[in-house]
Amino acid sequence: MNQAYYALVTLQAFFSDRFDGRKDRGATAVEYGLMVGLIALAIILAVTFLGGSLEGLFDEASEAIGGTARPEGE
Structure with a gap:
């Protein structure tokens, strides 16, 4: 379970670093869809x-x- 948590935290950090430098600073619908x-x-x-x-x-x-x-069978 920790591995899934670490993967999600890493993914969030990646997207956070990726979009911090953008001038519009807003995520588009495509980016939300990918996430x-x-x-x-x-x-x-x-x-x-x-x-x-x-x-x-x-x-x-x-x-x-x-x-x-x-019960047996379930």
Whole structure:
């Protein structure tokens, strides 16, 4: 999870440095679209790569506190 956070912070720093020197200092719709797309991509990748391990972690935590894991077949 820290890697995703660091990637987003790095991306924000890159865009911040990139656009600080501009005279208009305003981001256009294209630039906002690129940022939203990259953030969405980062979220999709994080969910894809961490989904299985997070599922197992929550199942283990649920069983450790006396809860029941998801029923078989789900």
